[in-house]
Amino acid sequence: MDHTPQAWGRPRDDVYGAYDASYLNHSAPKQATQAPVVTGTSVIALKFNGGVVMAADNLASYGSLARFTDTQRLRPFGKQAVLGFSGDVSDMQFLDRHLNNLEIQEGYDAEDASNDDDDETENKKEHGLNAANLHTYLGKLFYGRRNKFDPLWNQVLVAGFDNDDDVFLACVDLRGTTYSSPSLATGYGAALAQPIMRKVAETEAQAKQLTQERAVEVIKECMKVLYYRDARSLDTYSLAIITKDGVNLSTGEKLEAQSWAFAERIRGYGTQTV
Numbered sequence: 001m002d003h004t005p006q007a008w009g010r011p012r013d014d015v016y017g018a019y020d021a022s023y024l025n026h027s028a029p030k031q032a033t034q035a036p037v038v039t040g041t042s043v044i045a046l047k048f049n050g051g052v053v054m055a056a057d058n059l060a061s062y063g064s065l066a067r068f069t070d071t072q073r074l075r076p077f078g079k080q081a082v083l084g085f086s087g088d089v090s091d092m093q094f095l096d097r098h099l100n101n102l103e104i105q106e107g108y109d110a111e112d113a114s115n116d117d118d119d120e121t122e123n124k125k126e127h128g129l130n131a132a133n134l135h136t137y138l139g140k141l142f143y144g145r146r147n148k149f150d151p152l153w154n155q156v157l158v159a160g161f162d163n164d165d166d167v168f169l170a171c172v173d174l175r176g177t178t179y180s181s182p183s184l185a186t187g188y189g190a191a192l193a194q195p196i197m198r199k200v201a202e203t204e205a206q207a208k209q210l211t212q213e214r215a216v217e218v219i220k221e222c223m224k225v226l227y228y229r230d231a232r233s234l235d236t237y238s239l240a241i242i243t244k245d246g247v248n249l250s251t252g253e254k255l256e257a258q259s260w261a262f263a264e265r266i267r268g269y270g271t272q273t274v
Contacts, residue, residue, distance in 0.1 A: 036088035036153045038062050040073045041232040042189030043084035044222050045157050045169055046197050047182045047207040048215035051243035052159035052169050054082055055219050057226070058251070059234035060089045066234065074238045076247045077103060081131040081160035082240045086186040087174070088153035095152065102129075102137075131160025131168045135178065143176025151175070155186040159242050167207075182207040185222075188230040193222035212241065224255055 013019070038060050045054040060071035073085045075096060083099070085092040106128045129137070135158040145151050151174040162168040170180035182204055183197035200218055201207040219239070226233045235255040241248040 033088070033091075033150070033153060036091075038067065038089040039232070040071060040086050040089060040092070041230055042185055042187035042193065042226055043073065043086045043155075043157050044185040044189045044193045044197070044219060044226075045084065045159050045183065046201060046210075046215050046219055047167050047169050047204075048201075048210040048212050049208050050167070051212065051241060052082075052167060053212070053215045053219050054084050054157060054159050054240045054242070055223055055237055055253075056084050056086070057223070057234040057237040059232065059236075061232045064231070066232075069234060069236065072238055072251055074240050074249060074251075075099070076240070076249055077134055077160075078106075078128055078130075079246050080242060080244070081129075081134055081158065082242050082247055082249070083134070084157040084159070084186075084240075086155050091152045091154050095154065095156075098141075130162060131158050132162035132170075134158055134160075135168070135170045135172060139172045139176055139178040142172050142174060146175050157184050157186065159240075161242075161244070165244075188232070189222065189226055192225055192229055196222050196225065212243075216241070220253075220255075227255060 040060050041057065043054065043056040045052055054074060056073040058069060058071055058073070059066055060068035062068075068089075071089060073092065075083045075085070077083055077099060085095065109128075138156060138158065142152055142154075142156075153174055155171065155173045157169070157171050159169050168180070169182070169184055170178060171184050171186070172178045182201045183194060185193045185197070197218060200214065201210050216239070223237050227235050237253050237255075238249065238251045239253045240250075
């Protein structure tokens with residue numbers, strides 16, 4: 001039996017003639033990814049007084065199939081920065097390897113710089129990339145790939161602190177567009193989760209008045225809404241809390257026992273009456 005891909009699902013030769021596979025013999029030009037295949041949905045993040053809380057579910061969908069249910073889309077970088085990825089999972093994995101190499105290199109550079117510092121100095125300067133530096137770097141990287149017509153099909157949220165140790169939260173998309181806000185969301189979350197988060201922190205001043213406990217509560221409420229409304233979401237998600245003390249990342253968060261029994265109480269459709 002012929003198991004080559006050219007023979008898969010082919011019509012019968014005696015009916016339709018032999019299959020012309022000559023197009024496989026020439027060298028075609030390099031083709032860039034035109035559309036994501038395995039994707040992750042929304043990432044949401046909200047500033048509070050002293051840090052940022054970020055969440056993303058653990059699902060990677062193959063088209064409309066909920067294929068991979070343990071995909072971690074939140075990645076710590078250093079001690080005080082977290083990245084949240086939505087979009088193409090293969091490009092996310094490329095970025096993860098790229099950032100891992102960058103983090104290792106930054107670690108060596110920080111060690112060399114620390115050795116050059118005066119040992120008698122009480123408060124040595126912290127070396128390495130913070131969240132603001134990392135966001136700038138990713139903006140240039142995404143924009144460069146877009147100019148090569150080979151974009152990284154991702155939208156990334158970067159949370160942490162900037163050069164002045166202020167709370168930092170910003171976004172970069174596949175075109176290299178960058179922006180920041182007290183609350184950010186990608187994917188379907190931009191339509192469903194953002195209105196909920198803006199009720200408690202529409203401005204920077206409101207974000208500075210928000211407690212960590214309240215921010216986590218709002219994020220969990222947003223994840224519940226996304227689970228019910230977004231067909232590409234999951235009830236298991238990752239939650240990261242970034243403060244000056246470091247990154248607290250939990251990858252096994254789960255919504256409380258969910259039930260679709262409320263659907264029986266919906267009225268106004270078909271033969272049902274209000």
